Amino acid sequence: ITKPQLNSDGVIKNSETKVFINQKLSERNFKPNDLIFEEHFISPELSNWTRGNYLHSNAIGDRSEDFTAVMDDNSFMTVRSETLLITPIISKTKNKATIKLNNCKQPVCYENNTFTCEYAYDKNRNYVYPPPVNTARIDTNGKFSFTYGRIEIYATLPYGDWLFPYMMLVPDKLSCKTRKQLRIAFATSVDIENNRIRGGPVILNARPNADKFFFVRTNHMATGMDFNANGYHNFTLVWTPTEIHMYVDNTKYGCYINNGEYAEPYHIVLGVGAGGHLEFEESKTKPWQNTLDNAFAVFHRSFTGCCEKSTVHTQCTDHKLNKQRICSREWGSLAVMAVKYVRVYAV
Numbered sequence: 011i012t013k014p015q016l017n018s019d020g021v022i023k024n025s026e027t028k029v030f031i032n033q034k035l036s037e038r039n040f041k042p043n044d045l046i047f048e049e050h051f052i053s054p055e056l057s058n059w060t061r062g063n064y065l066h067s068n069a070i071g072d073r074s075e076d077f078t079a080v081m082d083d084n085s086f087m088t089v090r091s092e093t094l095l096i097t098p099i100i101s102k103t104k105n106k107a108t109i110k111l112n113n114c115k116q117p118v119c120y121e122n123n124t125f126t127c128e129y130a131y132d133k134n135r136n137y138v139y140p141p142p143v144n145t146a147r148i149d150t151n152g153k154f155s156f157t158y159g160r161i162e163i164y165a166t167l168p169y170g171d172w173l174f175p176y177m178m179l180v181p182d183k184l185s186c187k188t189r190k191q192l193r194i195a196f197a198t199s200v201d202i203e204n205n206r207i208r209g210g211p212v213i214l215n216a217r218p219n220a221d222k223f224f225f226v227r228t229n230h231m232a233t234g235m236d237f238n239a240n241g242y243h244n245f246t247l248v249w250t251p252t253e254i255h256m257y258v259d260n261t262k263y264g265c266y267i268n269n270g271e272y273a274e275p276y277h278i279v280l281g282v283g284a285g286g287h288l289e290f291e292e293s294k295t296k297p298w299q300n301t302l303d304n305a306f307a308v309f310h311r312s313f314t315g316c317c318e319k320s321t322v323h324t325q326c327t328d329h330k331l332n333k334q335r336i337c338s339r340e341w342g343s344l345a346v347m348a349v350k351y352v353r354v355y356a357v
């Protein structure tokens with residue numbers, strides 16, 4: 011429990027938190043620990059959130075995001091029993107098929123700005139396979155943002171081969187060349203199997219590469235050990251003008267000096283990701299290799315065809331291609347990320 015900060019005369023200090031509602035700075039005077047945002051997922055309407063509906067630019071080759079298509083569709087996201095449920099699903103779309111998203115919205119950064127709501131086979135591209143996973147994502151961009159605060163998320167982590175959560179803060183003003191994220195909680199399937207929880211700032215820098223940007227990570231999150239992912243947890247990030255602290259279930263596992271790098275409005279993002287070129291180190295059981303163009307196809311094949319319904323990491327022979335495949339294990343009910351509430355307090 012944080013004690014109210016006092017001035018030398020014993021008066022409670024005003025908070026350093028800034029709140030932006032509908033993109034306007036709130037004029038309210040906050041005190042430390044004032045509740046500034048609350049979502050209990052009582053209504054499926056999610057009026058404080060926007061549902062993502064787009065194809066990442068890596069579907070056409072920039073390799074900066076994970077292997078998902080983000081869809082505003084109840085098959086991937088629902089609100090039930092006062093809980094937000096985000097469920098990633100292996101796509102049924104086959105190679106060379108076309109996907110078209112209706113009413114899709116451009117994510118901010120897109121290769122050459124040639125945004126499209128459609129993924130279509132193009133023989134002139136060496137990157138030809140539809141996104142292998144469909145998922146959902148919500149954010150508070152444009153509706154609720156803040157600078158400095160304590161954010162608590164009570165949620166389960168998604169678990170299944172090559173999945174990971176998005177529970178993070180992202181600047182409202184996205185830079186296409188430097189992506190900053192404050193991750194409130196993060197654990198890939200490999201982290202969960204090794205009882206690790208991670209969180210903290212992530213900065214991705216674009217490395218120019220012909221007309222595409224490829225991203226490289228320039229820092230590492232804090233890691234908590236002996237973490238058992240089962241069930242719900244209280245994931246908390248405390249962000250002040252001078253420090254960032256990471257907690258899980260009231261245990262602190264990370265702390266950073268904040269050198270003013272994050273002094274701008276950030277909004278909340280919740281979602282489930284899969285694969286990607288940035289989150290998983292190469293290993294014997296990992297089907298795809300980071301940065302290779304065939305990653306979407308190899309990822310999809312590791313869950314389908316002769317690999318379908320695998321319960322162990324195994325290999326099988328793809329008779330059509332006459333090749334060995336590394337299989338991923340079929341996702342079960344734990345692949346869902348369930349979120350009970352999000353609360354943000356002034357600091």
Ligand SMILES: *[C@@H]1O[C@H](CO)[C@@H](O)[C@H](O)[C@H]1NC(C)=O
Nearest residue numbers: 031046047048049057058154
């Ligand atoms: C969020 O939604 C609730 C109910 O839909 C509303 O009362 C509240 O003002 C909204 N905004 C914030 C910042 O919590």
Ligand SMILES: *[C@@H]1O[C@H](CO)[C@@H](O)[C@H](O)[C@H]1NC(C)=O
Nearest residue numbers: 070071121122123124221222
């Ligand atoms: C991006 O723009 C450059 C310069 O206009 C062009 O040469 C290149 O082909 C474009 N790339 C794509 C994928 O459209």
Ligand SMILES: *[C@@H]1O[C@H](CO)[C@@H](O)[C@H](O)[C@H]1NC(C)=O
Nearest residue numbers: 011162244246257259260261
């Ligand atoms: C969640 O954890 C934070 C950090 O330890 C703590 O301040 C907060 O009171 C906890 N929330 C609940 C509901 O226990």
